[in-house]
Each structure stands twice: as structure tokens, then as C-alpha cells.
Amino acid sequence: MSQMTKKALKAKRxxxxxxxxxxxxxxxxxxxCEIIKDIVALANSGGGIILVGVNNKGVPTxxxxxxxxQIDPAVVTDRIHKYTGIQFSDCEIxxxxxxxxxxxxxxxxxxxxPIVFVKPGTYRIGPKAQKTAFSSGTVYFRxxxxxxxxxSDDIRSAIERYVESLRKSWMSGVRKVVQAPxxxxxxxxxxxxxxxxxxSPDARAIRIIDDPSVPAYRKIDYDITHPxxxxxxxxxxxxxxxxxxxxxxxxxxxxxxxxxxxxxxxFCHRPKFSPSPQYTQRFVDWLIREFGKDNNFFVNxxxxxxxxxxx
Numbered sequence: 001m002s003q004m005t006k007k008a009l010k011a012k013r014x015x016x017x018x019x020x021x022x023x024x025x026x027x028x029x030x031x032x033c034e035i036i037k038d039i040v041a042l043a044n045s046g047g048g049i050i051l052v053g054v055n056n057k058g059v060p061t062x063x064x065x066x067x068x069x070q071i072d073p074a075v076v077t078d079r080i081h082k083y084t085g086i087q088f089s090d091c092e093i094x095x096x097x098x099x100x101x102x103x104x105x106x107x108x109x110x111x112x113x114p115i116v117f118v119k120p121g122t123y124r125i126g127p128k129a130q131k132t133a134f135s136s137g138t139v140y141f142r143x144x145x146x147x148x149x150x151x152s153d154d155i156r157s158a159i160e161r162y163v164e165s166l167r168k169s170w171m172s173g174v175r176k177v178v179q180a181p182x183x184x185x186x187x188x189x190x191x192x193x194x195x196x197x198x199x200s201p202d203a204r205a206i207r208i209i210d211d212p213s214v215p216a217y218r219k220i221d222y223d224i225t226h227p228x229x230x231x232x233x234x235x236x237x238x239x240x241x242x243x244x245x246x247x248x249x250x251x252x253x254x255x256x257x258x259x260x261x262x263x264x265x266x267f268c269h270r271p272k273f274s275p276s277p278q279y280t281q282r283f284v285d286w287l288i289r290e291f292g293k294d295n296n297f298f299v300n301x302x303x304x305x306x307x308x309x310x311x
Contacts, residue, residue, distance in 0.1 A: 005105060008049040009098050012058035014145035017048035023063045024052050024104075026071060033121035033133035036080055039091060039108050040115050041140040041147035044154070046161060047110040048142065051096075053103035065104035069095055074258065078304065083119045083134070087260060112162045114139050114155065226269040226278035233279050233287075240288050244295070247287070251298050254305040255287070 008018045019038045025031050035050065042048035053063040077089040090109040095102060117140070121133040134140060140147050141154040228236065230252055237247055255261055261268045267283040291297045 002107075004047075004049060005096065005107070008051055008105065009096060014056065016045060016142045016144060017042070019048065019050045019145075019147070020054040020056055020058065021050060021052040022055050022061045024065075024068050026067060029123040030125070030131075030133075032079055033123050035106075036083060037121060037133045037140055038147045039076075039080065039106065040084065040088075040117070040134075041142050042108040043088065043090070043111045044114040044140060044150070044158060045110075045142040048108055050106040050108065051098070051103050052106065053101065054098060058098075060099050060101035060103060062101065063103075065095065065102060068104045069093060075304075078258070078308065080115075083117050083121055084115050085118045086115050088115060110161070112165065114141075114150070114158050222269050222271065222278055226280050228279040228281070228284065229276055230279070233284055236284050237287050240284070241291060245291055245298055247298055251301060254301045257305055257308070258301065 004017065011018050014020050019042070021035065021038075023031075024035065038050055042050070052068055053061055053065050055061050071093065073089065073092065076091065076093070077087055080086065080088045088111065090111070092107050094105050094107065096105045097103070117134045117138050118136055120136045122130050123133070125131045139150040139155070141150040141158075142148075230249065233252065234247055234249065241247070256268075261283070262270060262277060266280065267286065268277050268279050270277045294300070
């Protein structure tokens, strides 16, 4: 458990980094709009936590958080994308305990560039009345215990946080270079991906060896790392599913649309001079694993893709 989570569970009032929600009903547009507003405001303000099942004094309400804990994180990402156009998935929903009661904690991480709402979040509050949680073109931040439209100071603080994170990253790299042995050769790679999964067509894999006659590095062969075309992905997956489910080209299209597969080198590579993407065994394994978690995975996938087109 992180220090922020511990502080949130002990908190008796809301703050810049802690928000309380008494309940959450996923069938209510109001609840979605209000919680999305707070998630975005926390992300824009450096991150924070939303505790669901707690009143504004920090006292558990007795709300059963299971309905929230069972929500697929991809659904939250889709809801945020609906209003922001951003695939923000850097938040997680976990079960915690406060004063002997089970609550849900939504851990929200910071974003380097503030998220802007591109679509208004409105919901009905009566037969002929509606309320707007946030308007199109607004950027929300946390002001004390409230999520409110940002000011110039908020934007300045966001930029300063981003610059500071870059500075720390640069200084960490400088220290590694300075502390390296005198005869060292320095190679730099993105920290968030493996070398063989780099999105750059010029990326190279490094191999440490003792034999001086063998080349020190070689160019990645995508025909080896990404051996499948779409037809082969479908055939291989269907063989593994052994009749429990049958997928087709439309399912792959839905996966690419909802999970941005073509932007993930670990799953997919699009050759420079070919219109047909190539896929990895890891992608096939992921499809099978997701079905193993939920036998309705492909059915729900098609429904979510249909609903997205209907927005």
C-alpha cells in the first residue's frame, strides 16, 4: 500500500489529492460524469485517490463497492475517451478497508500534459432539467477539495511539474554516464519498452558476447519477432480456443479499435512498405488469456465497438 493510499484511508476530509464518494451507480450518467470530472482533475493536478463508499467527513457509508470493483478498467478508459478524446488508462480500482468497512479506491496517476474536455458532461436532474458537470473546452484541476476549471496558475504548475520530471530523468542519465568506467560505451534506449519491441524501424537489439568475431549487434527481423498476419492470428487463436469461441476479422478490428493494438510494438508492427500489419505470439496469447478471464470477452468486445460507433 502506498503512502498516499494510507493517508487517504486515514483522512477525515477531502483535499487536493483525496476525493470522497458516498456511492457509485454505473447505470447513472450523473455518477459517471462526476467521477470522470474528478479523475481528470486529479490527473491534471499531479494524481490522487478517490474513495468510494465514504461520506464527506471520511466516514464509511456501508456502500457495497463490488459493483465498481467489477468494472473492466477498459470501460473507464472508454468513458474518459468519450469526453476527452484521450485514451487515459493510468488509473486502477482496488479494494481497501476503512474503519472496518470495505471501500473502493480509484488510484489516479499524473499526466504530463493536462487533459481537456472536448465534449460536455451533462445529465438529467429532473423531467425538464439537466446539469453540466463539465463543459467542452474546459481543463479541470483540484482546488482544495473541489474539482474546478483551471486557472493560469494551474497551467503554470502543470508545466513546472513536467519540466521537473524531465530534469530528474536527464540528471539520472547524466549520473549514469559520469559514473561509468572510463572505457565504457554508452547506448541509450527508451525505458518503457524492451529493445526488441521498439517502435522505430531503425531500432537495434544489443547482445553482450565474449566472441570478438561475432557482430556486437544486429538489426531486428520483424518476420521473426512478428511472424503472424491477421489470417494466421485468427487461425492460431481459433485452434487454441478449441471450439469454446470462434473469432473472425471483425473481432480483430474491434480489438485494434478499442485497445489501440497498432500502437503497441509488443503486439503489432506495420511494415513501412506494406499495408498488412504483422503480429506477435504475445498478441495471440493475450487474446486467449482475455477469453480465459471472461468467456463473453468477444461478445462484449463487439458490443462495446458498436456502442462507440453509436456515440
